[in-house]
Amino acid sequence: MSACPLCLGGPARFACKVLLYADCELEIHDCPDCGAAFYSPAPSPEQIGLCYPAQYFEGFFKQYWQDYYKGRSLALSLARLRPSGALLDVGCALGTLLAGARDHSAWKVSGLELSREAADMGRELNNVEIVSAPVALAPWPDASFDCVHMNNVLEHESDPQAALRAAVRLLKDGGRLVMSVPNGPVDLLPNRILYRREGRAALSRHGGHLFFFSRRSLTLILEEAGFKDISILCFHFKMGMKARGWLPGAWRRLQPSPMKRDALPLEEYRRLIPPKPGWALYRLRQLWRRLWRASWSDFGCDFAVTAEK
Numbered sequence: 001m002s003a004c005p006l007c008l009g010g011p012a013r014f015a016c017k018v019l020l021y022a023d024c025e026l027e028i029h030d031c032p033d034c035g036a037a038f039y040s041p042a043p044s045p046e047q048i049g050l051c052y053p054a055q056y057f058e059g060f061f062k063q064y065w066q067d068y069y070k071g072r073s074l075a076l077s078l079a080r081l082r083p084s085g086a087l088l089d090v091g092c093a094l095g096t097l098l099a100g101a102r103d104h105s106a107w108k109v110s111g112l113e114l115s116r117e118a119a120d121m122g123r124e125l126n127n128v129e130i131v132s133a134p135v136a137l138a139p140w141p142d143a144s145f146d147c148v149h150m151n152n153v154l155e156h157e158s159d160p161q162a163a164l165r166a167a168v169r170l171l172k173d174g175g176r177l178v179m180s181v182p183n184g185p186v187d188l189l190p191n192r193i194l195y196r197r198e199g200r201a202a203l204s205r206h207g208g209h210l211f212f213f214s215r216r217s218l219t220l221i222l223e224e225a226g227f228k229d230i231s232i233l234c235f236h237f238k239m240g241m242k243a244r245g246w247l248p249g250a251w252r253r254l255q256p257s258p259m260k261r262d263a264l265p266l267e268e269y270r271r272l273i274p275p276k277p278g279w280a281l282y283r284l285r286q287l288w289r290r291l292w293r294a295s296w297s298d299f300g301c302d303f304a305v306t307a308e309k
């Protein structure tokens with residue numbers, strides 16, 4: 001029994017066992033005070049390094065236009081914030097979202113990506129500034145950015161509070177954090193239920209999630225890092241139904257993925273980029289999906305977070 005690393009309350013109690021990757025069974029504990037869950041003890045950096053599968057790169061190319069259009073949409077909201085500014089995408093992979101934002105706004109864009117291979121390929125593919133470093137060691141001076149974007153990054157950080165403090169450091173006063181994070185209790189639900197039913201650890205729904213944040217725990221660590229005007233909207237309600245086992249094939253047992261292998265040359269991957277789809281249809285669908293975001297419900301699988309420094 002130990003204190004919660006997020007709210008320092010607790011003590012945290014055993015929730016279930018999960019497989020971080022094949023043959024790596026670890027305990028998850030959850031905190032009765034803030035509702036977050038986490039590995040206890042925390043996995044080692046070596047273990048964390050082993051949980052990213054081989055398909056890691058392929059996905060970035062297959063979803064190229066989705067990421068690009070996400071950037072184009074972000075450009076529209078950035079322009080409403082201010083006509084020009086500086087955007088940092090933490091965990092930017094190939095920097096495709098940044099390319100979409102740059103091509104459709106007057107904003108300057110930069111990216112951080114832990115994987116050196118992804119950063120190298122992204123610079124060549126998208127002609128975007130990408131630095132390969134963890135956010136806590138980001139090389140830019142204080143107050144360099146008007147917006148920091150972090151999509152599905154915080155749950156992979158072994159020290160999420162340090163990552164948020166780094167975002168605060170990098171932001172100008174009044175600057176905005178835009179981030180998405182899984183709704184932890186829902187993200188973990190299939191593992192919890194499977195463990196209770198079968199007494200057996202299963203792979204988590206997404207490899208490498210180290211923290212399962214509740215709305216309350218997210219609010220706490222954002223405030224503690226120095227953010228204000230925090231908005232947390234819950235979305236992906238259909239995934240929320242799946243996580244509860246309400247839809248067929250909901251718990252398609254996740255198979256252990258092959259271990260990460262060396263990257264292929266960029267040209268091999270470039271072929272995986274599909275033809276460019278139409279923007280208008282993408283945007284319509286996105287606006288429709290955005291209607292299904294709620295501040296009053298935690299049913300969905302993900303949180304969309306905005307906050308100001």
Ligand SMILES: [Zn+2]
Nearest residue numbers: 004007031034
């Ligand atoms: Zn807690």
